[in-house]
Structure formats: C-alpha cells, structure tokens
Amino acid sequence: MPPRRTTLPTRSRIPNETDPPAAAGRRPRDRELVRTLVWNILSINSHMEDIRYFWAGVMRISGPQWLIVMAVHDLDRGNGVSVREVSAKLHVDPSFVTTQTKQLEKDGFMRRKPSSEDARVVLLSLSDKTYKGLANLSTQQEGVEDFVFSDLSEPELVRFTETLTMLRLRLEKASLRLAAEV
Known part of the structure; x- marks a missing residue:
C-alpha cells in the first residue's frame, strides 16, 4: 500500500495573457467565465432538485426515490x-438502490423480481400505480419543460445537450483523477 499523502496538492497558477496557449490554436480560458459557468451549473442543479422534490411530493415518495423511479422509467424496455x-x-x-426499491415495492410503486437468466440479478419495473401517477403528472411536466426550453431551437438543444454530455464525461474523468491522486 503506498504511503498516504500528507501535504495538500498545490494550487494551480492562473495563466495570464503572456503565457503560451494550452494547446495549438487555443487561448487560455477566461477563469471568470469558467467560474460563472460552474456557479450556473450549481444553481441549475439546485433548481432541478427543488422541482424533483416537488414531483416526488406529489407522488408521496422521497426525492431520491423519484430519481430511481425516473431511471427505471427511462431504462426499462419491458423486461425490467x-x-x-x-x-x-x-x-x-x-445497495442504496436496493434499499430504496424495497421500500418502493412495499409502498406499491415498484416491482422487483429475480432475473430468469441469473437469480442473483434483481430486475426492477414500475407498478401500474406508478404509471398512473406519472400519467397524471405528464401534462404539468410537459408544461414546465416547454417553459424552461422554449427559447432553444431543436438544433440549439441538440448542441447544448452534446456540450453538457462532454462536460459530464470530462468532470467524471477529473473526479477519478483527483481521487487517484489522494
């Protein structure tokens, strides 16, 4: 086992305009602009969490359970x-998903069954009660989505989604790199 690092990592120096570009054809990033982007993303996350807890409250489940329900809804192709x-x-x-889906099953929102191919694998699907609840919310959800994204054309929404996906993947890699350094 390698020895634990006892010093904190050094803080990176902020480049100035006399520094050479980071890569050919690229100028150093405007750090203030990057910080503004990060704060906007954090703010968006906070507002999305508020909305998530609202929908969860309507269904009478917790915010994390709402995310699980939505993930199952998005991922399930009919077989769990x-x-x-x-x-x-x-x-x-x-283990968190297992714990929460057991509670969702107990409350009638989720079905859990062992896979016919591998009994160690638990397959999740939504109950009729959940589908009915989601159907009752769909008009309201579509109204919120229309309001939020009304100023983006289809090509702009595609480009924005691609950009966010790229940022998500890079942040995931950065997180893994930082964890490896500790």
Whole structure:
C-alpha cells in the first residue's frame, strides 16, 4: 500500500495573457467565465432538485426515490432493468438502490423480481400505480419543460445537450483523477 499523502496538492497558477496557449490554436480560458459557468451549473442543479422534490411530493415518495423511479422509467424496455443499471445511471451505490426499491415495492410503486437468466440479478419495473401517477403528472411536466426550453431551437438543444454530455464525461474523468491522486 503506498504511503498516504500528507501535504495538500498545490494550487494551480492562473495563466495570464503572456503565457503560451494550452494547446495549438487555443487561448487560455477566461477563469471568470469558467467560474460563472460552474456557479450556473450549481444553481441549475439546485433548481432541478427543488422541482424533483416537488414531483416526488406529489407522488408521496422521497426525492431520491423519484430519481430511481425516473431511471427505471427511462431504462426499462419491458423486461425490467437491473439494480446495477439504475445505480450506474444515478451514480450511486447499488445497495442504496436496493434499499430504496424495497421500500418502493412495499409502498406499491415498484416491482422487483429475480432475473430468469441469473437469480442473483434483481430486475426492477414500475407498478401500474406508478404509471398512473406519472400519467397524471405528464401534462404539468410537459408544461414546465416547454417553459424552461422554449427559447432553444431543436438544433440549439441538440448542441447544448452534446456540450453538457462532454462536460459530464470530462468532470467524471477529473473526479477519478483527483481521487487517484489522494
């Protein structure tokens, strides 16, 4: 086992305009602009969490349970979806999904059954009660989505989604790199 690092990592120096570009054809990033972007993303996350808790409250489940329900809804193609797939989509530990889906099953929102191919794998699917609840919310959800994204054309929404996906993947890699350094 390698020895634990006892010093904090050094803070990177902020480049100035006399520094050479980071890569050919690229100028150094405007750090203030990057900080503004990060704060906007954090603010968006906070507002999305508020909305998530609102929808969860209407269904009488918790915010994390709402995310699990939505992940199963998005991933299930009619045969159920594994706990592992749901935990990967939500970036949470499978044991958390297992615990929460047991409660959702007890409350009538979820079905859990062993896979016919591998009994160790639990497949999740939504109950009729959940589908009915989601159907009742769909008009309201579509109204919120229309309001939020009304100023983006289809090509702009595609480009924005691609950009966010790229940022998500890079942040995931950065997180892994930082964890490896500690």
